Amino acid sequence: MIWVNPLHGAMGPLDSLNHLLNFLAPAFWMATFIALAGRLVLRGRTAGLGRGAQWLLDVSICMAVLLAGLWWTGRDGKMVTYAALVLACATSHGVGQRIWRA
Helix, strand or coil, X not given: CCEEECCCEEECHHHHHHHHHHHHHHHHHHXXXXXXXXXXXXXXXXXXXXXXXXXXXXXXXXXXXXXXXXXXXXXXXXXXXXXXXXXXXXXXXXXXXXXXXX
């Protein structure tokens, strides 16, 4: 099956997979960074979700924000999308760790 990208012409399955993985890479790395940094910042507080569940929540929220940003702006890589990505990931991490119960 060949996909056609209007900017790059015909793409095979490996090219499509490469584009998809590069599109979702910021979500993966933001969730990973927040999961690691969150343990340092929220040290000594009552933990909410476990590391794996928290990371899955964060990465799924980040992916949804990237998809919404692509839909809203019509392009990938807009700074407003990345700003929303940071805010949404930090918010989901805080909710998952129940920071209001400090």
